[in-house]
Structure formats: C-alpha cells, structure tokens
Amino acid sequence: MINTGLTFAIVDSWRLPAWLAFTVWGMGSFLAILLVINRVPVMYNVLNMVVRWRNTLLSAMAFTMVIGLLTVMQAFVNGMYRLTETSGQPGNVLILAEGALDEAFSSLAMADSNDIANQPGILKDGEQPLVSCETYLLAAQSVPQPEGKTKRRFLQIRGLVDPVMAGRVHGMTLDSGEWFSEAGIRPDPDDVNAAPLVEVVMGAGMATEMGRDRGAIDGRSRKEFVVGDRFELNNRVWYVTGILKRTGSSFDSEIWSKQSVVGPMFGKERYTTMVARTADNASAQKLKEFFNTEYTKAQLSAEVESEYYKKLSQTNEQFLYAIIIVACIMAIGGSFGVMNTMYAAVSQRIKDIGVLQLMGFKRRHILVSFVLESLLLALFGGLLGCLIGLFADGWTANSVVSGSGGGGKSVVLELTVDGATLISGLMLAMVMGFIGGFLPAISALRLRALDALR
Amino acid sequence: MGLTLRLAWLVLDNTFRNPLRTLLTALGTVALVLVVTLVYTVLDNLDRITTEKSANLKLIATEKWQIPSQLPYRYVAGLAQGAAKSETDTRPTDYMSWAFFLGSLEADQSSRDFNSFIFAFVMEPEKVLTMMDELDELSPDSSDYKNLAAAVEKLKQNKQGIILGQSRMKKLNKKVGDRFKLYSRNYKDISLEFEIVGTFPQGRYDESTTFRRDYLNSALDQYQRDKGKAHPLADKSLNLVWLRVPTRDAFNEVANQIAEAPEFSAPAVKVETASSGIGNFLEGYRDLLWGARFLLAPACMATLALVIANSISISVRERQQEFAVMKVLGFQPYQILLLVLGEALFVGVVAGFFSATATYAFINFGLGGLPFKIGFLPTFDVPVSAILVGTFMGAGTALLGSLIPAWSACSVKVSEIFSRVT
Amino acid sequence: MVASPTDCVIVDHVAKSFRRGSEEVHVLDELSLRVPEGEFLALMGPSGSGKTTLLNLIAGLDRPTSGEVTVRGEPISRLSEGKLALWRTRNIGFVFQFYHLLPVLSAYRNVELPLLLLPMTAAQRRQQVEMALNIVNLSDRMHHRPGQLSGGQQQRVGIARALVTDPALIVADEPTGDLDSKAAEEILALLVALKSSLNKTIVMVTHDPKAAARADRTLHLEKGKLVDEVYGAHTFSGVH
Structure with missing residues (x-):
C-alpha cells in the first residue's frame, strides 16, 4: 500500500489551483529576475540554437516526448477526478443501510422508504419528494470474444422505481430515445414466444464499451450502442430504449433499468440506495446528520453524495502518485540529454564567452544567458509536448475507481486536458530545462576569458 | 591483434x-x-x-450473476466435491472456502481508522498451508513453513485464534498472545473475541488476517438465538470457494458438473480458473x-x-x-x-x-x-x-x-x- | 615618476611573473612607460617578450605582480574584479587579431554588444552603433553576419565594436596579423584616423614592421624589458 498521507499532500497540492498559481508565480518571478539580470541579447541564444538546429531539435523533442506523455497521463487522472467530483450532485444525500460501505452491500427495507422520503429538508415537486429509490447491483456478463473465447464483464445496473425522477435527482438527461416503460419490459417483436425484452437506458460510456466488444466479435462495426440495440445477460435479452447524455460522471458507465424487473431477477428485491435532493450543501449536511443520528425508524448510513464519490478517489491518488514518480524519472532522464546539449553549446562557444567577458559582461550575465537558452529550449519542446498532449483531450478510457473501503466502480472516463495540466507540463519542462542548463552554465563561468581567446 | x-x-x-x-x-x-x-x-x-496453466490448476467458484458473490455456506460441502454425484465424476483434489470479514478494533464507528482495521479471510485453518497462493509452495524445511505450521496448529486448537500479517499486527500495536475484540463492519452487530496465535511469513500476506470458519458460523447462530431471527447475511456468508484440479480436462468436467447441479442453481454458481478470473478483473x-x-x-x-x-x-x-x-x-x-x-x-x-x-x-x-x-x-x-x-x-x-x-x-x-x- | 595630466597610460615599475610548475617565470621586469593622450603606440618584440602581457595589464585584463598601472588617473590594479569589468567597458576598446566577433550575430548586433551593459535607451544605442559603423565605413553591411564579410571587413566591425562605447584607449593585439597587405593597410589607416580625428590613444601589439611604422612611436620589448624607442615612421631604421 502506498503512503496515503504523502499522497494526500501531493494530491492536494497538485489539484489546488493555489498551488499551481504559486508555482507559476514562482517560475514567473524567477524568469523575470533572469531577464532583468540578462544583458546578452536573447536573439544571440535563439540564433545559436538555429545554427545547431539538429541538437536543438533532438533535445527539444526529448522534452516533447516527456511533456506529451505527462499531459496524457495527467489527462487520464483528471478524467478520474472529474468523474468522482461530478458524479455527486450538489445538495444530494445518499442513504444506505447502516454499516454498508458501498451501494453494492447495502439493503434497505422497502417499507421504510416512504417514511424516509418524506422527512423535512428533502425538496418536493408538488406532493412528490425529490427522492430516487434504487437497487444498485453488479452483474456478471459473459461476452463472446474472437476465437470462441468468452470474457466476463461486470455491468453496473441501477434498478430504478422512477427513471424520470432518477434522471432529475442525478442530473442525467436522455441523449436519444426514451426512458424505459412503467412495466420495464416489452414483448419481443421478432419472436412472440420468447421471454419479454428487458428495457434499459444506457450510459454513453457503457454504450461505447458494448459497441467495442460487439465490434471485436463481428469484426465490423465498433460503433457504440444506440437505441434499439440488444444484448444478453442472465439468460435474457435486454433492449436499449434510450442513451443518456455524457456527463463525465460514473453514471455514464451504468445501465438503468426498472427496479421491479432487475431486482427480483438478481435476488435483490430491496432497495440498496435512496438519493434525496435538498436545497443546498448545508441542508444536505443537516439531512445527513439527521439520518445518521436522530432518525430511529431505520438504521441508516447517510452521506452527502459528493463526499461519497470523493471517497472513491483512492485509485486516482495511486495513479497520480505513480505518474508523478514516472514523470520525475523521465524528466531526470531527459534533463541529462539537455545537459549534453548545453555542455556542447558551452564548449563550442568558449570563444564567444571570452569575447563577452572582455567586453565587460560579468559572470552572472553569462550564467543567465546560458540558463535562459536552456529554458528556451525546454519551453519550445514543452509547448510542443503540450500541443501533442492536447490531442488526448476527449479520448475515452475505461478504468476502475475505488475507495479504501473496498467499494469500486468500473467506469468509462473522458481524458481531460485542462489549463492546469498544460501549465504543470510547462512547469516541469522549465524545471528540466533549468536542471539541464545550470551545471553547463556554471562550467562556462569557470573558463577564463583570456584562456578562451588564446 | x-x-x-x-x-x-x-x-x-x-x-x-x-x-x-x-x-x-x-x-x-x-x-x-x-x-x-x-x-x-x-x-x-x-x-x-x-496465463492459463495446464496442470495443477486452481479454480474459483463464485456467484454466477452478481458481484459481490454471496453464497450460502451450505454450498461448501458440495462444491468441495465438485458437485460430483457418481464414482466416475471428477472430484477436485483440494478446496478452501473464503468469507471476507471486515472489522475494526474500535467499537465507536467515528474513531475507526485504517490502523485499527482488519480484513480477514474466514476459512478452514488447515487450508492455509495447502491452498493459499504462495503459502502452498513453501518448502516444508523452511523456517517460514515451520512457523506457519505451528500457528495453524494452534489455530486448530483455539477456536478464537487468529493469524495476522506482520505489518498489520504492528499497525494494531499487538503481539502474538494478545487478545482483542473485533467489531465487524460488514457483518452487522457481530463482534468477536480473538487471541493472536501466530503470523504469516513476510511478504504477500503482510496485511492479511485469517480466522476459523466455524467461529463465524457459531457467531451467526448465536445472533439468531439472541435476536430471534437470522442474521441478514446468514445465508450469504460464503464469498467464494477455491478448488484444485489436476488438469484442464478436470477443470472442464468440474465446471460442467457444478453448472448442471440443481443444488447450485439458486443462486447459480460459476467456476473459472484463477487466471481467467484475474484476467476478467483486469479488464477494468x-x-x-x-x-x-x-x-x-x-x-x-x-x-x-x-x-x-x-x-x-x-x-x-x-x-x-x-x-x-x-x-x-x-x-x-x-x-x-x-x-x-x-x-x-x-x-x-x-x-x-x-x-x-x-x-x-x-x-x-x-x-x-x-x-x-x-x-x-x-x-x-x-x-x-x-x-x-x-x-x-x-x-x-x-x-x-x-x-x-x-x-x-x-x-x-x-x-x-x-x-x-x- | 610623476603623473602628468596629459598621460593616458602610466606603467610604473610593473613586474609580472607566472608560476609554471615549480619554476617562477618573470614575464615583465620592473617595466615603466607613459603613453600620452592621443598617441598611437606600437609594441614590438619577439614571441615571449611580454608584449601581450603588457597589453593585457594596460587593458585591465590582468593584474601586475608588483607596480601600478594608471589609466587616465585611475590606478586600475586596485579596482575590484567587478568594478574593473565595468571600467573596461567604459574606457577600453579591444581589437583582436582574429576579430573575435560572435558568429551568429549581425555586424550591427556585434557592435551593439558592449552598449548593452551601459544604461542607455535603444534609440541611444542605435545612434552610437550607426555612428561607429559609419566611422569604419561599414554602414551598408551592418546586417551581415561575420561569415558573410571579408577579413578586413570583419576587422572593421571589430574596430567599430571597440569604438562604440567611446573609450579613450584602444588596445589592439596584432590587428593586421590575419589580413592581406591591402586590408592591413586599410585597417592601419583607420587606426591612424581614429587617433588623429577622434584623439584616441591607441596601444597596438604587432609583429609587422610596416604596421609599427604607422604608429607615432614604437617600443621594443625583449625578455620583459624595453630596449629602445623609435619615433615615427621616418625614424624607422632596421631595428632588428
């Protein structure tokens, strides 16, 4: 297990805009100081870089590689964070049975649900409380694979009493099609003798995943599932009546169906989850406290929804931690490359350095000039890397998010390259550039003007 | 030159x-x-x-349609036989049943943290040496094996015994011989008294814990006597069963026997090799x-x-x-x-x-x-x-x-x- | 020796020695000389006679082991390293045998280089640079890089760079050493013009008697000592 305390510190600092702002401020003022000290025209550095363009390109491309990769990796972690952050709606309270660490382990008595839903603090639409009663379950699906193999996939199925209410509470809307019917099933038009089709509404990410597997078996279309598509699970045929609009939340990876159909089918006749909408975060906190301490009709474990999903970010931290380590090692490796270039630049320009010293340029001017050159190289390569990393924005990837309690969700997330990602990439490039340029620049100082010119 | x-x-x-x-x-x-x-x-x-092995395979039997897999404990006996009915049916050479028990040394929910937390495999004590990954490969001459065998022997004699991973024991601030009470998180209202009888060898099981299956069973029975009704998880207290078979053919036969056995239909059971189970898990x-x-x-x-x-x-x-x-x-x-x-x-x-x-x-x-x-x-x-x-x-x-x-x-x-x- | 207000350079009992291994090498030996304002002085002598060392001492590139070098009333061996650098920028112009221009910069940028150390606006710098290039008659080539210029042109850029800060003293180390005779003649004419029309004091080290002949005075060094003085081109007569 990784050291959670340290990870938290890193996560916090990485995510905190203030941290980034501080770094940018620090780096900015550092650059400003360098530029104030600098006397050798920057054009001199640029022209020299152009003259030895092969080495410039080779070392800049090393930066491009490192920063590009870092951007993609960070975009992935961003997607995970966005997922755990956007899945919870503000003001929502998630109600599970007491002791349940995760929805999958919870079990609420149906008889209590009415009373729970009508507690003060929960918003109402006319007479109807904004509460969604749900049975969340993980089903194992056998997916045929090429060459007659099968793999097993875990489907996250959410049985809903009222899909419209659920959509409203979770902030999910239909992208295409319609909600499943009141009955939750429909006769199979192709085969009147077959068991009725189970109606589902599918998250956009799940539609992509299923399309991918269908493509793998029929070798043709890898297109995502659309309204009217079917799949098999639990010896039944399931029918897609609607696709949910992508939100970047974990609901993108779920399959929504009628509670009264899927609950009994998987032996989960009780609700696992109730989600109640309150006016705002403060009311949500209050309602949570109320259910956890004062409410006596049933033993409940309530949590503000956004906090519940935040707890699922342990995997995010683990990956972030790994990325930071990998990025550091790669950055060190890349820095050595730049160092080579800069040492060569210094040794090729010993005479220039001598002339500059004769002209009266001080040691600090020469030091700063070479450091700036290295930073320029880094910035050039880093910007290119950011640009390449930008292409990853919008890619979808599957992953697993989980908390320390053991609950986990298999999710499809969208890679997100944001400003913070790009800026932190550039910052790393600058740090690499500085490390790579500083020692050679120091070595330039150890040369004496006269020695260089004789 | x-x-x-x-x-x-x-x-x-x-x-x-x-x-x-x-x-x-x-x-x-x-x-x-x-x-x-x-x-x-x-x-x-x-x-x-x-990678699928061709010989001496380990199989995992779990609930077919749902995760987490929650089977009734009565399934163990039949699954251990591979649902074999006749003399000619294939039988696994060994088995092990697992229930996951999560608990904390803190009674008060609010003060529970990672350090007081225990994740235990509830199982048959003698199977620790024959079925647990890596432990079943310890050389009988090694000191690791001898220490573990001694701990298992004590566990067999002491129903309240528990074997801890070494770093977990350190985090709990306990030593062999200490006693403690464990408040369950997943088995509501079940708390158990334990005495530490030994440790796992260093490595893979550093954070793991194991105690006796029959101890959990008696606790569930006791709950029923006290409360007048069965514990909510009474019929779901078996999470998975491990089976060992000699060949791939034996795996296929055992898998078919179990798939076709009527006694394992509600809830239904699936059998897969450990490696394909892990493969499916890695799909995520x-x-x-x-x-x-x-x-x-x-x-x-x-x-x-x-x-x-x-x-x-x-x-x-x-x-x-x-x-x-x-x-x-x-x-x-x-x-x-x-x-x-x-x-x-x-x-x-x-x-x-x-x-x-x-x-x-x-x-x-x-x-x-x-x-x-x-x-x-x-x-x-x-x-x-x-x-x-x-x-x-x-x-x-x-x-x-x-x-x-x-x-x-x-x-x-x-x-x-x-x-x-x- | 008493400082005269008209002396630009006073070298007063200067000795310079280096350590080479365990051995002490005396390059200059209790040497004294004066260069009046506006004089064009040539230093000659065989290799190892110490003429470049003397030039470096006068230009403040090196410090004497003993004695004092005073340039325009400033005893420069007492200046700190940092002050000395700034002093050089303001007071000394350097001309080298191999020009030592920065190859990637245009003639204009090369000339501008020393001005970047002085508190000047871009417009002031522009004016100075253009004036200096005008003096060396290279205004039409100011955006060429050194590689695109002939040796003589490069040396003229070097002279413009030496001039641009308007120093009182220009030191030149073999300024014609790498040039053909025609180009050399042009450079020497230019140096003479600097002396006569701008009243610059010039100290030039050279091997070439023809070059020395253009100077007001020629000093010969041998083994760290001055051997005699020769005045003007007309007095030049087989010093060898």
Missing part, C-alpha cells in the same frame, strides 16, 4: 574521451530504462498470472495497461533514442576532422560507421544492464516488490528477464539513436573538412 579488436579498443578509448558526456548519456539511459523496466515488470507479472484496467504498453514504454524508448542521438551527434561533429584523418589513413567508411555505432552500443548496453540490474536488486530486495498494488493482486517482483530486457532496450535504443550520426560520420568528405580547416 586483429582489426576488430583494435577497433574495439578505439571504441573504448573514444567512450572515455569525453567522460562527462558519456556519463550524462549513461545516466539518461539508466533513468529511462528504469521506467521501461518497471512497465515491463507490471506487464510481465500480469501476463504470468493470467484494460486501457491503462494499453497505455503503459503502447504509450509509456515506447515514449520512454523514443526519449532515450533522442538523448543518445543527441549525444552521439555532438561527438561526431566535434570529431569530423578526426574522421577525415582516419579516412586519409586508410580506414574504410564501414569501419568508421562501426566505430560510432560501437561507442553508442557500449554505453547503451552497460547503462541498460546496470539500470535493470539495479532496479531488480532495489525493488526485489530493497522494497520487497514493486510498491504499486492493483486490486487484490500481490506486489510484483521484477523478473530476472527484466535484466535482459533492460540491456536489450539500452542496446536497441542506442543503435537506433546513433544510426544517423554514424552515417554522417562515415560519409565525411575529406576534401571539405580540410579545406575548412586551413
């Missing part, structure tokens, strides 16, 4: 002519090969544990593993090739005159090509080998495995083959990176160089 040998000497000479540059290139290689070695370690280990990480294999590792290698290309091209340019002189002295272009390639190769091979070997030693002996856990999988050791892979990686990227500079070195035009000098 043969020409090849003389060239080899020249390569060595040149390598050490600018020791700083050689050192920097080597350090860059070390860092980047390190990343590739780590990626290789993860992928190789995953490949290994998801598919894109991440793809990224490690097809983005991270190649990007590292490309960066490395760039670093090497840069360094070699610098040294080639500085030595253009020298190559021209060599040509005048009668060196063939291919010999100059070999000279430059040889230099890069030498640095790449030495640095790659060093990096992979150091990673191997540090991760396996220093850290006791790669500290990056995927789900329930054990921490990964760097495989010995990683040393070979790292060395080849260094060599390959060095060749790749030095190809163009070497070409430009051997195609140096003597006349041009000298006209520029004078």
Whole structure:
C-alpha cells in the first residue's frame, strides 16, 4: 500500500489551483529576475540554437516526448477526478443501510422508504419528494470474444422505481430515445414466444464499451450502442430504449433499468440506495446528520453524495502518485540529454564567452544567458509536448475507481486536458530545462576569458 | 591483434574521451530504462498470472450473476466435491472456502481508522498451508513453513485464534498472545473475541488476517438465538470457494458438473480458473495497461533514442576532422560507421544492464516488490528477464539513436573538412 | 615618476611573473612607460617578450605582480574584479587579431554588444552603433553576419565594436596579423584616423614592421624589458 498521507499532500497540492498559481508565480518571478539580470541579447541564444538546429531539435523533442506523455497521463487522472467530483450532485444525500460501505452491500427495507422520503429538508415537486429509490447491483456478463473465447464483464445496473425522477435527482438527461416503460419490459417483436425484452437506458460510456466488444466479435462495426440495440445477460435479452447524455460522471458507465424487473431477477428485491435532493450543501449536511443520528425508524448510513464519490478517489491518488514518480524519472532522464546539449553549446562557444567577458559582461550575465537558452529550449519542446498532449483531450478510457473501503466502480472516463495540466507540463519542462542548463552554465563561468581567446 | 579488436579498443578509448558526456548519456539511459523496466515488470507479472496453466490448476467458484458473490455456506460441502454425484465424476483434489470479514478494533464507528482495521479471510485453518497462493509452495524445511505450521496448529486448537500479517499486527500495536475484540463492519452487530496465535511469513500476506470458519458460523447462530431471527447475511456468508484440479480436462468436467447441479442453481454458481478470473478483473484496467504498453514504454524508448542521438551527434561533429584523418589513413567508411555505432552500443548496453540490474536488486530486495498494488493482486517482483530486457532496450535504443550520426560520420568528405580547416 | 595630466597610460615599475610548475617565470621586469593622450603606440618584440602581457595589464585584463598601472588617473590594479569589468567597458576598446566577433550575430548586433551593459535607451544605442559603423565605413553591411564579410571587413566591425562605447584607449593585439597587405593597410589607416580625428590613444601589439611604422612611436620589448624607442615612421631604421 502506498503512503496515503504523502499522497494526500501531493494530491492536494497538485489539484489546488493555489498551488499551481504559486508555482507559476514562482517560475514567473524567477524568469523575470533572469531577464532583468540578462544583458546578452536573447536573439544571440535563439540564433545559436538555429545554427545547431539538429541538437536543438533532438533535445527539444526529448522534452516533447516527456511533456506529451505527462499531459496524457495527467489527462487520464483528471478524467478520474472529474468523474468522482461530478458524479455527486450538489445538495444530494445518499442513504444506505447502516454499516454498508458501498451501494453494492447495502439493503434497505422497502417499507421504510416512504417514511424516509418524506422527512423535512428533502425538496418536493408538488406532493412528490425529490427522492430516487434504487437497487444498485453488479452483474456478471459473459461476452463472446474472437476465437470462441468468452470474457466476463461486470455491468453496473441501477434498478430504478422512477427513471424520470432518477434522471432529475442525478442530473442525467436522455441523449436519444426514451426512458424505459412503467412495466420495464416489452414483448419481443421478432419472436412472440420468447421471454419479454428487458428495457434499459444506457450510459454513453457503457454504450461505447458494448459497441467495442460487439465490434471485436463481428469484426465490423465498433460503433457504440444506440437505441434499439440488444444484448444478453442472465439468460435474457435486454433492449436499449434510450442513451443518456455524457456527463463525465460514473453514471455514464451504468445501465438503468426498472427496479421491479432487475431486482427480483438478481435476488435483490430491496432497495440498496435512496438519493434525496435538498436545497443546498448545508441542508444536505443537516439531512445527513439527521439520518445518521436522530432518525430511529431505520438504521441508516447517510452521506452527502459528493463526499461519497470523493471517497472513491483512492485509485486516482495511486495513479497520480505513480505518474508523478514516472514523470520525475523521465524528466531526470531527459534533463541529462539537455545537459549534453548545453555542455556542447558551452564548449563550442568558449570563444564567444571570452569575447563577452572582455567586453565587460560579468559572470552572472553569462550564467543567465546560458540558463535562459536552456529554458528556451525546454519551453519550445514543452509547448510542443503540450500541443501533442492536447490531442488526448476527449479520448475515452475505461478504468476502475475505488475507495479504501473496498467499494469500486468500473467506469468509462473522458481524458481531460485542462489549463492546469498544460501549465504543470510547462512547469516541469522549465524545471528540466533549468536542471539541464545550470551545471553547463556554471562550467562556462569557470573558463577564463583570456584562456578562451588564446 | 586483429582489426576488430583494435577497433574495439578505439571504441573504448573514444567512450572515455569525453567522460562527462558519456556519463550524462549513461545516466539518461539508466533513468529511462528504469521506467521501461518497471512497465515491463507490471506487464510481465500480469501476463504470468493470467496465463492459463495446464496442470495443477486452481479454480474459483463464485456467484454466477452478481458481484459481490454471496453464497450460502451450505454450498461448501458440495462444491468441495465438485458437485460430483457418481464414482466416475471428477472430484477436485483440494478446496478452501473464503468469507471476507471486515472489522475494526474500535467499537465507536467515528474513531475507526485504517490502523485499527482488519480484513480477514474466514476459512478452514488447515487450508492455509495447502491452498493459499504462495503459502502452498513453501518448502516444508523452511523456517517460514515451520512457523506457519505451528500457528495453524494452534489455530486448530483455539477456536478464537487468529493469524495476522506482520505489518498489520504492528499497525494494531499487538503481539502474538494478545487478545482483542473485533467489531465487524460488514457483518452487522457481530463482534468477536480473538487471541493472536501466530503470523504469516513476510511478504504477500503482510496485511492479511485469517480466522476459523466455524467461529463465524457459531457467531451467526448465536445472533439468531439472541435476536430471534437470522442474521441478514446468514445465508450469504460464503464469498467464494477455491478448488484444485489436476488438469484442464478436470477443470472442464468440474465446471460442467457444478453448472448442471440443481443444488447450485439458486443462486447459480460459476467456476473459472484463477487466471481467467484475474484476467476478467483486469479488464477494468484494460486501457491503462494499453497505455503503459503502447504509450509509456515506447515514449520512454523514443526519449532515450533522442538523448543518445543527441549525444552521439555532438561527438561526431566535434570529431569530423578526426574522421577525415582516419579516412586519409586508410580506414574504410564501414569501419568508421562501426566505430560510432560501437561507442553508442557500449554505453547503451552497460547503462541498460546496470539500470535493470539495479532496479531488480532495489525493488526485489530493497522494497520487497514493486510498491504499486492493483486490486487484490500481490506486489510484483521484477523478473530476472527484466535484466535482459533492460540491456536489450539500452542496446536497441542506442543503435537506433546513433544510426544517423554514424552515417554522417562515415560519409565525411575529406576534401571539405580540410579545406575548412586551413 | 610623476603623473602628468596629459598621460593616458602610466606603467610604473610593473613586474609580472607566472608560476609554471615549480619554476617562477618573470614575464615583465620592473617595466615603466607613459603613453600620452592621443598617441598611437606600437609594441614590438619577439614571441615571449611580454608584449601581450603588457597589453593585457594596460587593458585591465590582468593584474601586475608588483607596480601600478594608471589609466587616465585611475590606478586600475586596485579596482575590484567587478568594478574593473565595468571600467573596461567604459574606457577600453579591444581589437583582436582574429576579430573575435560572435558568429551568429549581425555586424550591427556585434557592435551593439558592449552598449548593452551601459544604461542607455535603444534609440541611444542605435545612434552610437550607426555612428561607429559609419566611422569604419561599414554602414551598408551592418546586417551581415561575420561569415558573410571579408577579413578586413570583419576587422572593421571589430574596430567599430571597440569604438562604440567611446573609450579613450584602444588596445589592439596584432590587428593586421590575419589580413592581406591591402586590408592591413586599410585597417592601419583607420587606426591612424581614429587617433588623429577622434584623439584616441591607441596601444597596438604587432609583429609587422610596416604596421609599427604607422604608429607615432614604437617600443621594443625583449625578455620583459624595453630596449629602445623609435619615433615615427621616418625614424624607422632596421631595428632588428
């Protein structure tokens, strides 16, 4: 297990805009100081870089590689964070049975649900409380694979009493099609003798995943599932009546169906989850406290929804931690490359350095000039890397998010390259550039003007 | 002295002519090969544990349709026999049943933290030595085995006994012989008294715990007597059953027997090999593993090739005159090509080998495995083959990176160089 | 020796020695000389006679082992390293045998280089640079890089760079050493013009008697000592 305390510190600092702002401020003022000290025209550095363009390109491309990769990796972690952050709606309270660490382990008595839903603090639409009663379950699906193999996939199925209410509470809307019917099933038009089709509404990410597997078996279309598509699970045929609009939340990876159909089918006749909408975060906190301490009709474990999903970010931290380590090692490796270039630049320009010293340029001017050159190289390569990393924005990837309690969700997330990602990439490039340029620049100082010119 | 040998000497000479540059290139290689070695370690280990074995397979029987798998405990006896009905039916050679018990030493929910937390396999004590991964492979002569066997023996005699992983015991601040009370998190209103009877050997089970199945069963019975109704999980207290079969044929037969047995239909049970179970679990990480294999590792290698290309091209340019002189002295272009390639190769091979070997030693002996856990999988050791892979990686990227500079070195035009000098 | 207000350079009992291994090498031995304002002085002598060392001492590139060098009333060996650098920028212009221009910069940028150390606006710098290039008659080539210029042109850029800060003293180390005779003649004419029309004091080290002949005075060094003085081109007569 990784050291959670340290990870938290890193996560916090990485995510905190203030941290980034501080770094940018620090780096900015550092650059400003360098530029104030600098006397050798920057054009001199640029022209020299152009003259030895092969080495410039080779070392800049090393930066491009490192920063590009870092951007993609960070975009992935961003997607995970966005997922755990956007899945919870503000003001929502998630109600599970007491002791349940995760929805999958919870079990609420149906008889209590009415009373729970009508507690003060929960918003109402006319007479109807904004509460969604749900049975969340993980089903194992056998997916045929090429060459007659099968793999097993875990489907996250959410049985809903009222899909419209659920959509409203979770902030999910239909992208295409319609909600499943009141009955939750429909006769199979192709085969009147077959068991009725189970109606589902599918998250956009799940539609992509299923399309991918269908493509793998029929070798043709890898297109995502659309309204009217079917799949098999639990010896039944399931029918897609609607696709949910992508939100970047974990609901993108779920399959929504009628509670009264899927609950009994998987032996989960009780609700696992109730989600109640309150006016705002403060009311949500209050309602949570109320259910956890004062409410006596049933033993409940309530949590503000956004906090519940935040707890699922342990995997995010683990990956972030790994990325930071990998990025550091790669950055060190890349820095050595730049160092080579800069040492060569210094040794090729010993005479220039001598002339500059004769002209009266001080040691600090020469030091700063070479450091700036290295930073320029880094910035050039880093910007290119950011640009390449930008292409990853919008890619979808599957992953697993989980908390320390053991609950986990298999999710499809969208890679997100944001400003913070790009800026932190550039910052790393600058740090690499500085490390790579500083020692050679120091070595330039150890040369004496006269020695260089004789 | 043969020409090849003389060239080899020249390569060595040149390598050490600018020791700083050689050192920097080597350090860059070390860092980047390190990343590739780590990626290789993860992928190789995953490949290994998801590769189907042909003999002495372990199977996992779980609930067919749902996760978490929650089966009634009464299934154990039948599953242990592979649902065999007649004399001719295939039977597993060994079995082990697991229930997961999560608990805390703190009664008060609010003060429960990771340090007071216990995750226990509730199982048959004697199966610790015969069915648990890695523990079933301990040599009977090893001290690990003897200590564990002694602990298991005590567990058999003491219903309230518990075996702890060593680092878990440290976090709980307990020692062998101590007693404590464990308040369950997943088995509501069940709390159990324990006495620590021993520890697992260091390694994979450092954070694990195990206690007796019949102890949990009696606690569930006691609950029913006290409360007048069955515990909510009374009929769901079996999470999975491990089976051991000698061959793949035996696996198929056992899987069919269980699939067709009416007594295992509500809830239904599926049987899969441990490796395919892990494979299915890893499906969740598919894109991440793809990224490690097809983005991270190649990007590292490309960066490395760039670093090497840069360094070699610098040294080639500085030595253009020298190559021209060599040509005048009668060196063939291919010999100059070999000279430059040889230099890069030498640095790449030495640095790659060093990096992979150091990673191997540090991760396996220093850290006791790669500290990056995927789900329930054990921490990964760097495989010995990683040393070979790292060395080849260094060599390959060095060749790749030095190809163009070497070409430009051997195609140096003597006349041009000298006209520029004078 | 008493300082005269008209002396630009006073070298007063200067000795300079280096350590070479365990051995002490005396390059200059209790040497004294004066260079009046506006004089064009040539220093001659065989290799190892110490003439370049003397030039470096006068230009403040090196410090004497003993004695004092005073330039325009400033005893420069007492200046700190940092002050000395700024002092050089303001007071000394350097001209080298191999020009020592920065190869990637245009003639204009090369000339501008020393001005970047002085508190000047871009417009002021522009004016100075153009004036200096005008003096050396290279205004039409100011955007060429050194590689695109002939040796003589490069040396003229070097002289413009030496001039641009308007120093009182220009030191030139073999300024014609790398040039053909025609180009050399042009450079020498230019130096003479600087002396006569701008009243610059010039100290030039040279091997070439023809070059020395253009100077007001020629000093010969041998083994760290002055051997005699020769005045003007007309008095030049087989010093060898």
